[in-house]
Amino acid sequence: MLGSGILKGMVETARNFLGSYIGKDRLTTVQFPEERLPQIEAARSFPFLVYDGADWQQGMRCVSCQICEKECPPKCIFIEKSKDKKPDAMGKPQFYPAVFDIDISVCMSCQICVEVCPFDAIKMDVDFELSTDDRFGGLLFDKQRLSKSNEYYNAIHPTEAGAVDAHFAEERAKLEAKTKAALHAKLALAAEAQVAGGEPR
C-alpha cells in the first residue's frame, strides 16, 4: 500500500512520544539550570592553580618554571617570575610567579599545561559558568582568581587529586627519611669524634 512506510515511521514517533511519558530513556531533556546533570569526574573547562593549606600565596605549588607557558599551543599563559623565593609544596625554597595570567578567551582547554607541569601545580577546573560583560579584562584571570585550594581540587576530581596527594605524601616521607638518616649519620660521626678525642663520656 502506498504510504505504508510513512505509517510505520509514525508508529516509531508515536512510540517515542508516548514512551517519553513512561520511561526516562525516551525523555532525556534536563531542565537546566533548575536540574543539573552530575559532574563527570574527568571533565575539564579551564585551568586553575592549586595551593596547599590556608594561605593561597604561601601554599601555591607553582614554582614559575614556565614550562606550561612554553608548551601552551595558543600561548594564553603569561608568567613573570618573582625576585625572591618561598618554600614550595615540598618545603624547598623556590621562585614563585609574581604574575600568572591566563586569558580564557584564548585558552582552548586542551590540558597540555596540566600534562607537562612537573609540580602538579596547575590542574583543570570544571566551572563553566564564567560569562562576563567585560570582553577583555573579565576573561583575563589573574593569579588570585586562578588559585583554588587543594580541598576544592579533591572535591572536583577525587581520584586524580587522591593520586597527587598520595604522591606528595610519598615524596615527603622519603624526604623525611633522608633527613633523619642524615641526622643520625651526623650524630654518629660526632659521637665517634668524641670517643676518638679521648674525652671521657
Add this chain to the structure above:
Amino acid sequence: MSTAAYPSAQLMLEPAANGSEGQLLEVSMGPQHPSTHGVFRMNVALDGERVVKLKPVFGYLHRNHEKIAESETYLGSMPYTDRLDYMCSITNNWGYALAVEKLAGIVVPERAEYLRIITGELTRLQNHACLIGFLMQDMGASGTPLMYAFRERESILDLFESLTGARMMCNYMRFGGCRADMPAGWLEQAQKVVAAFPRFLDEYEQLLTGNEILMERTQGVGVLSARLAVSAGISGPMARASGVNYDIRKVDKYGIYERFAFRVPLGEHGDVYDRYMIRLLEMRESVKILEQAMRTIPAGPIVDPKLRIRGFRPKAGEAYGRIESPKGELGFYLISDGSPNPYRYRVRPPSLINLTVLEDLCLGHNVADIVVILGSVDIVLGEVDR
C-alpha cells in the same frame, strides 16, 4: 604576486548581448544557509529549476591550520587537529598520531591500540548517526530523526567526557598511545551503550528506510559512477556507495583492525539513497567491531613509558599517514627537518576532495536536490577549509 591573470568567475554567465532577460538564473546559495553544513557557498546557474552549472566556493572557515602547525611543536598541533572535522575529533587525532608515528618509527602498545579502535569506532557511530539526522533535516523532516540521533550521540559523548575530559575536543591521542586510561566502570558503561545501539538502529530504520518520501527524493538522485569516484579521489562511504571496494581499514590494516571480523558494505547505484544505506550498514559493522574489541581488550600500558612529552624531535624525513575517518580518507603529510616543529604539515581533507564531484552530481537535477546531494556528501567545513 598578483593573481589578476586568473580571475574568479564571480559571474558564471555572460549577460545576454541583446539585452533581453536571459534564460538562466544565477543563484548564490550563500554562505549563510541552514542546509549547507557550515559556511559554504555554491554559485548555481539554473534553467528554471534545473541546475546547469554549479561552482562551490569556500574558504570562509580558513583558519590557517597548516601554517600554525609550522610554528607549534608536534604535540601542540594535536588540539588543533580536534578542530578540523569537529564532529569526529578522535579520528582526527588518530590520523595525526599515526602520521607522526610513521615519521618517527614509534610503536604503540596493544592496550592503546584497542583503546584507539574503541574510541574511533564510537566516533564513527556518532558521526554516521548525526549525518543521517542532518540529511533528513535538510530534506525537511524538521529535526525528528536528528534529535533521535543526538539522543544516542549524548550517551557516546558522555563516554568521551569520562574518558578524555571533553565531549567534542578530546585531544586524546598521543604519539605512541593514548593520553588517559579508562576510569573504573567505563568499560561496563560503554558495553551498555553499544548493546543498546542495535535497537536504536532498528528503530531508526523503521522510521526512515521504507519511508516513501525519502525514497522518492533520494533514489536516482546524485548518481556517482565508480570510475569517476576513483579518478576524483573520492573515499569513504561516498565511494563505497558507488561500488568501489576500498576501505582503508582493510587495505592498509593500520592499528589492529585485522583482528576484528567486520564486513564492508558496498552500494550498487551510487545515489543518495545508497549513501544513506551505506552509513546505516556501517554503523552496524562498527557495533560488531566494538563488541569484539571491548570483550578482548588486554591489560597493559597505554603509552610507552620511555617516551617524553616534551622535547620531541623526529629525525629529518617525511611521512604520509592515513586512516579511514568517518568522512573518508584522512591523511597527514609531515616533513620534519629535525627541529621540534614540523617543516611542512599538510592535512588531506576527505570533505574537500569529496566536493570535487559536486558539480557532476548536481547537473540536471533540481534545486531541491542540491541540498540533498550536499547532505549525502557529508562535509564539515572545518575540514574543507582547515
Add this chain to the structure above:
Amino acid sequence: MNLETIKSELEAGVPGCQLEIVANASPSGQHSLLIDAEHAVAVAGFLRDVIDLRLDYCSNVTGIDWPPKELSEKVKVKKIVDGVEREAEEIHKTQFAGHLEVVYHLFSVEKRHGPITLRMRTRDREAGVHLPSLTPIWRSAEFQEREIFDLFGVIFDGHPDLRRLLMWDEFEDHPMRRDYVDPDDFEYEPTAHDEVLRRAKQHLSEMGGQ
C-alpha cells in the same frame, strides 16, 4: 612496487624523461620519485594506465616552499702548508636558489597498494613557477592544485579552472610561503591577546609597587 623498477620501466616507456629517486631518511621508508616538468603528464598517464601498478587514485597533492638559503658544508681539502701537503678542513658555501615543490601521493584502488610519491619542482620562486597540471590524469588534483596555486603561487598549465580556492579572489600574495608577512592594515579587532599583554605588565608593576 620497488621505486627502482618503476623508474626503469618509466625510462623505457616514456622516452626522454628525467627521473631521480629522492631518498627519505625517516623510518617511514616512503621514498619519492622526482619527475621533470616536461614529461610529467606522460609519466603520470603511464603510471595510471600502462604500467602494472595501475595507480588510478591520487590521494594527496601537497605544495612545499623551499626558500633560498646559504648552505655551508665542511670539506676536507689537501693544502700545501709550509711546503708540506696536509689535509685541512674548509667550509664551502653554496647558495641554494630556492624553489617550490609539488608532491603527489598515489595509490591503486584496483591493486590495493601504495603510496607511490611523485615530486615536481619549479625552476624558482618568482617567474619560473609553471608546472603542468595532472588534473587531466587524476581528477582529484583539481581542487588541491587550486589550493597550491592559491597558497603557494605555483601556476599549473592545463588546469581546467585555475583560481583561488581558500583566499578571496582579490587577495594578493601567497600565504603559505615561508616569507609571507601579515599585512599591518589587516582588518581585525584588537584581540584580548594584546590587551592581555598590557594587563600582564600592569599586574607586574602593581605587584612590584606593593
